[in-house]
Amino acid sequence: MHLKALLCLLVACYESAASLNTENATQKDFPPLLLISFDGFRADYLKKYSFPNLQKFFSAGVLIDHLTNVFVTKTFPNHYSLATGLYAESHGILASHMFDPVTKKKFSLEDDTDPFWWNEATPIWVSVQKWGYKSAAAMWPGTDVMIQNHTSTNFMKYDSKVSFRERLGNITTWMTEDNSVKFAALYWEEPDHTGHIFGPENTTEMTRALKEVDDDVGFMMEHLNNSGLWGKINVIITSDHGMVQCSKDRLIKLDQCISRSSYTLVDLTPVAALVPINDATDLYKNLSNCHPHMKAYLKDAVPDKLHYRNNERIQPIILVADEGWTIVQNGSLPRLGDHGYDNSLSSMHPFLAANGPAFRKGYRMETINSVDLYPLMCHLLGIPEMPNNGSFSHIRCTLVSEKCTDLAVVVGIVIGVFIVLTTLTFLFRLMKNRDPSSSRPFARLELQEDDDDDDPLLE
Ligand SMILES: *[C@@H]1O[C@H](CO)[C@@H](O)[C@H](O)[C@H]1NC(C)=O
Ligand SMILES: *[C@@H]1O[C@H](CO)[C@@H](O)[C@H](O)[C@H]1NC(C)=O
Ligand SMILES: *[C@@H]1O[C@H](CO)[C@@H](O)[C@H](O)[C@H]1NC(C)=O
Ligand SMILES: *[C@@H]1O[C@H](CO)[C@@H](O)[C@H](O)[C@H]1NC(C)=O
Numbered sequence: 197m198h199l200k201a202l203l204c205l206l207v208a209c210y211e212s213a214a215s216l217n218t219e220n221a222t223q224k225d226f227p228p229l230l231l232i233s234f235d236g237f238r239a240d241y242l243k244k245y246s247f248p249n250l251q252k253f254f255s256a257g258v259l260i261d262h263l264t265n266v267f268v269t270k271t272f273p274n275h276y277s278l279a280t281g282l283y284a285e286s287h288g289i290l291a292s293h294m295f296d297p298v299t300k301k302k303f304s305l306e307d308d309t310d311p312f313w314w315n316e317a318t319p320i321w322v323s324v325q326k327w328g329y330k331s332a333a334a335m336w337p338g339t340d341v342m343i344q345n346h347t348s349t350n351f352m353k354y355d356s357k358v359s360f361r362e363r364l365g366n367i368t369t370w371m372t373e374d375n376s377v378k379f380a381a382l383y384w385e386e387p388d389h390t391g392h393i394f395g396p397e398n399t400t401e402m403t404r405a406l407k408e409v410d411d412d413v414g415f416m417m418e419h420l421n422n423s424g425l426w427g428k429i430n431v432i433i434t435s436d437h438g439m440v441q442c443s444k445d446r447l448i449k450l451d452q453c454i455s456r457s458s459y460t461l462v463d464l465t466p467v468a469a470l471v472p473i474n475d476a477t478d479l480y481k482n483l484s485n486c487h488p489h490m491k492a493y494l495k496d497a498v499p500d501k502l503h504y505r506n507n508e509r510i511q512p513i514i515l516v517a518d519e520g521w522t523i524v525q526n527g528s529l530p531r532l533g534d535h536g537y538d539n540s541l542s543s544m545h546p547f548l549a550a551n552g553p554a555f556r557k558g559y560r561m562e563t564i565n566s567v568d569l570y571p572l573m574c575h576l577l578g579i580p581e582m583p584n585n586g587s588f589s590h591i592r593c594t595l596v597s598e599k600c601t602d603l604a605v606v607v608g609i610v611i612g613v614f615i616v617l618t619t620l621t622f623l624f625r626l627m628k629n630r631d632p633s634s635s636r637p638f639a640r641l642e643l644q645e646d647d648d649d650d651d652p653l654l655e
């Protein structure tokens with residue numbers, strides 16, 4: 197009887213929640229979206245360090261434990277994937293250092309503003325503007341570049357010395373002064389910076405850097421609250437990649453395998469890109485046997501799962517170091533922490549947290565692909581998706597507006613358990629009636645042993 201009542205209650209709640217959320221869907225005014233990236237925030241920092249403010253943020257919202265990001269697991273490729281939903285081979289920002297064989301142009305983090313590199317894709321801030329809204333950005337990679345003739349409506353020139361608080365303050369000013377600003381993106385260099393210098397295993401330094409990050413999250417919530425934006429806008433906090441410890445004992449020296457006069461170096465570690473000067477075969481043969489912790493690929497043989505082949509600017513030879521190994525020509529260890537490795541390594545994964553009117557409260561998911569964020573953001577803003585490699589269906593259950601199977605599963609399990617227990621009870625009674633000699637305590641014991649669920653509903 198109790199069970200039946202409980203079931204009715206569950207179904208009723210579910211139905212009323214669903215109808216509430218679909219009401220007036222057609223004339224919904226889409227709330228603005230603020231996307232924040234803390235560079236190099238490795239997913240498992242969440243388990244190893246304490247984040248009181250971030251915890252407050254996602255316990256009233258959504259937490260996705262880790263994101264499978266895109267190869268190469270570097271800053272620019274992954275920030276552009278978050279903003280486009282495309283793998284690096286499809287959006288064209290392939291690495292921190294690029295070379296174009298046709299135009300002979302070069303790209304580096306210090307020289308990144310030529311639209312040439314970015315125009316293969318349409319980032320979400322450009323789409324937002326094409327649909328008649330405005331955008332605001334604080335140093336998110338690409339937002340200050342004339343991509344398809346548009347920078348972000350409001351943007352800041354890159355300057356690492358501008359504090360998190362100033363970046364946030366100016367963004368929220370743009371959002372509050374003009375309610376047609378629907379999309380805002382904020383980039384912050386930590387904990388990447390500290391992770392590179394000291395390595396992610398230096399708990400002293402990481403504790404300090406991550407406390408600062410958490411303080412920034414606390415400041416962000418307070419500042420949005422004071423600006424009247426908190427609870428009204430959707431906020432997503434995520435990152436581009438993780439970080440792994442490197443060591444002077446894990447160096448791979450190219451000079452020991454190939455002569456410098458035989459190739460041009462475009463990028464070095466942990467994923468190297470080489471252009472052979474003459475014949476690629478000899479170079480490739482030497483590199484294939486160079487080091488047990490480095491794989492060499494001719495461009496056409498880069499594994500499918502890396503999605504890193506179909507672009508003119510992927511060089512003829514690609515070298516990939518194993519986790520924690522560093523490729524040098526003949527130098528010493530450049531950094532104690534690094535990223536860029538295979539995107540299936542959990543050390544390379546970031547996390548995602550979200551809070552706002554569109555998101556469920558206290559909802560947790562294990563994983564999505566980082567390219568799935570783009571279709572979610574388009575959905576939140578009510579704009580059509582450009583062609584992309586993500587999938588809204590992977591992430592839609594984070595939203596209150598989506599009918600998701602989880603409640604149905606709960607109902608299913610309850611019904612299932614009910615049927616099993618009823619059957620067991622029935623059989624038990626049947627057996628007892630048939631065999632009056634069996635002692636009652638023994639029979640109870642047997643029933644309990646058979647039934648791990650030990651469901652109190654039976655009583
Ligand atoms: C839904 O739309 C109707 C008609 O425009 C309006 O009267 C009503 O207040 C709206 N309901 C909600 C919950 O916004
Ligand atoms: C870019 O802007 C310039 C100047 O406003 C204009 O002449 C040109 O046609 C635009 N190009 C595209 C592709 O929209
Ligand atoms: C932030 O806004 C203030 C006030 O308008 C301005 O002086 C400052 O230059 C802005 N900061 C950046 C990095 O644009
Ligand atoms: C962390 O870095 C500090 C500063 O360089 C250094 O003194 C300390 O020994 C390092 N700790 C570990 C565990 O590496």
Ligand SMILES: *[C@@H]1O[C@H](CO)[C@@H](O)[C@H](O)[C@H]1NC(C)=O
Nearest residue numbers: 417418419420421422426427
């Ligand atoms: C927002 O401010 C109000 C009033 O000061 C306070 O009660 C509330 O707890 C704040 N909310 C957050 C999330 O900081």
Ligand SMILES: *[C@@H]1O[C@H](CO)[C@@H](O)[C@H](O)[C@H]1NC(C)=O
Nearest residue numbers: 453454455456458478479482
């Ligand atoms: C490959 O290795 C051999 C043997 O060490 C060396 O003689 C040759 O120059 C190397 N080839 C290239 C292209 O570096």
Ligand SMILES: *[C@@H]1O[C@H](CO)[C@@H](O)[C@H](O)[C@H]1NC(C)=O
Nearest residue numbers: 449450451452456525526527
């Ligand atoms: C590499 O460095 C070592 C030590 O500094 C030096 O002895 C060696 O000659 C260098 N090799 C090349 C190919 O530059």
Ligand SMILES: *[C@@H]1O[C@H](CO)[C@@H](O)[C@H](O)[C@H]1NC(C)=O
Nearest residue numbers: 282283286503582583584585
């Ligand atoms: C990723 O999406 C782009 C754009 O739709 C498409 O051209 C490309 O083939 C996709 N990549 C994969 C591996 O599906």
Ligand SMILES: [Zn+2]
Nearest residue numbers: 235236271436
């Ligand atoms: Zn980064």
